[in-house]
Amino acid sequence: MISKWLIGGLGIKRWILALGISVFTLGVCCGRLCREAEIDRFYYMALAAFFSLVGTVSLIKIILFVEKIIKIAQSGHIDDYFHDVKARRRPAVMPPIVMIGGGTGLSTMLRGVREYSGDSKNLAAIVTVADDGGSSGRLRGEMNILPPGDIRNCLIALSTEEPLLTKLFQYRFKDNTELGGHSFGNLFIAALTHVTGDFVKAVKESSKILAVSGKVLPSTDVALNLKAVYEDGSVVIGESQIAYNALNKKIRSIAIEPEGAEALPEAVSEIEKAKVIIIGPGSLYTSLMPNLLIGGIKDAIIKSAALKIYICNVMTQPGETDNYSAYDHLKVITSILGERSIDYIVVSDVTNASDVLLAKYRASRAEPVKIDIEKIAALGVKIVRSDLSAASDFLRHDPDKLAKCILDIVKHKMPA
Template sequence: MSIGLIEQALRNIKVDKQHWATVSQRTPKQVNLWMKWLAPGLFIKRWLLLSITGTLLAVLGTAIWVGLTPVYRLIGFISDLLEAIARVMPNSISGPLALALGLIFLVWGQTRSLGSITEVLQVGEGEELIDRLLAHRRLNRGPKIVAIGGGTGLSTILRGLKEYSANITAIVTVADDGGSSGRLRREMGILPPGDIRNCVAALAAEEQLLTELFQYRFNSGDGLSGHSFGNLFLTAMTEITGDPERAIAASSKVLAVRGRVLPATLSDVSLWAEMEDGRRIEGESQIPHAQGRIATIGCTPDNPPALPSAIKAINEADFIILGPGSLYTSVIPNLLVPEIREAIAQSKVPRIYACNIMTQPGETDGYTVADHIRAIDRACGQRLFDAVVVNRRSPSAHTLIRYAQEKAHPVFCDREDISRLGRRIIAANIMAEDEHGYVRHDHQRLARVLLRWYGKTHGFKSLQDEAIVNL
């Protein structure tokens, strides 16, 4: 008998669970939306309550100041009004009716207010204001990240990092002397805008559209042919503001950039490389075409001064990332600025190097991961980072064949040599292949790996669990 009662009770519990699960699935979207406004950390509810309290106190204070007469009259008027209503309509009807009208007016007013705010902020179709506010609060609580490099590698990693923090500073090399950037540098006497352009576009809110716009190259026109719109835009902003740093900041504000982009130096820097066969190659664009192994890399002028804002960002950083990008023409040029490498060396925060996936003909032919690390240590004369993140998955056979035709191969992870160099290895699947057989870092996977490692080494707890998914 008792067993039968227990079975019946268990069946009832199961039915109740199914019932409430069904009810929760049918919860109106509007209810879920309003529940989000009750989430802590928005800094809205507390200020709204404070405003209401302040209004009531101001009214009360004014009444007291003039001798309480208005308060007595108001209380008397309300008392007489309530008595009149009670004589016409019983309180069992008038009370709930007044409560319902009050709630309706409150919800209506708040809805209209939020609608007006949403319209002004131009929240996109299908996006709720509360979701944007929650994302804004989460990103502003993110760690202060400094990413150092250049080229497409740095812009790739920035696309991933901006989903976890708005406190990002990209420090970009200004040694580019080829293509549109080189022409503008020679003709206008400005910093080469190419790498800066890529990073600004990567951090922009409307990244896809802005990237297409900034990468657009003019195919005709006297003097325009070969130039990208983004390079011309930054050149114009530099001419208007009179200062490269202010030009980048103004451009970032106009384009709603999440984070900031800083040049490593404001000096007119030119790279040079000495090859193992004794040749000296001048110019960043010429080094990859030298057909030899690089022995030493340097710049003219020697020891260029760093941008003060860049040094301040490194000193205040919670997390420092080097790379990915061309080893000798994107990553190391930033470290040729003495103040930057000294600031990184003195920092006590987690520091990591994101190694390239494939070797680069003319720069890193036959290089292993340990060779990349040795090159950075040799150029800096000291150890700058604690760990290295490497790709653990091999590209497809089709991709390997295509790269082999260009004399490029996957960067081999020589674990024993890396360990002897005192670096920790973070191996993960961080590769993306496109339909043309090109290999790039997957910006989402790479960012997740970097932030997870940072969280483990630094105890960072503010990342939302749902923002980091399994690799």
């Protein structure tokens, strides 16, 4: 919440600063006038009078601003107000940006970048379709459709529709009903798939209903299964089973089935048009790799001259990336795309998490990802490092911080 009050465009920080300077200056003037006889009294009295006026005006501005905010908050539109302020600060046009991933990480990044991007119609999300657990897994098995959950989250992240409609799409039915565990959005996309006869068409129609600014596309129109091979030779099939079965084991390799799954042509087209390609954040083996292992997606990324950015996770993930450093994450990506395939890696320090929260993560065998700068630099990848985390009940990327970081790279680092 505090970060909202620090965004530019509110017009309040300048008055707070002016009030602070005025109070300080008045204190200095009064001290001089009271303690020293042989001074230019007229100068200090004039200075005190001027800053009294500045301080008074500043205080009035702050009071009026607070009154306005209170009224907006009482009307229930405080989030809309901050959204409008951000919108006024957006740059005119953003280059075409493609973001590749899945899970919570991708939707988190999309939500932040949409807030700050000038023309978010230039945003495209390419989303994994390997999920086989929860509501998505049930619908995938029972209705023979692609898993809709990650797609739904990305649609919501890019939606410009009224909050009530987005809340409706995220509504999850209680477990004590026959629809228990399903979200309304998943059911809606599933029903629309049967009405239109095509999952991709259903996603496009959902995009219209939610007034999505940008595009959300599955990486393929084939529901994928993941096969993980561990260092002890054991094999686990299924995205939802990999982390569960991987305790105390290290993944040696990951594969998709069917192996020859073809990329969605529209997804390939978006990659070819992109000026910036962003991979991550997200579960390394179960959200990112399913996309990169699709031949058409991988080849399009490799051939692209776009700026390529990898967003490394904040925390390691039990069962997938135990004890992985940022370098280890990056090596898995480059093992598919090639050694010189990534221009920048974005890594996050964790400085704002409580000891209690960190202890909670350690109890589940998760740690902040270690940042091994020298090893990364040896790969020829530039490093962008900052504290981009948001600490609440979970440690993950803060949408605003991550979006600002990404757009700063795009603005200042992208080739002309």
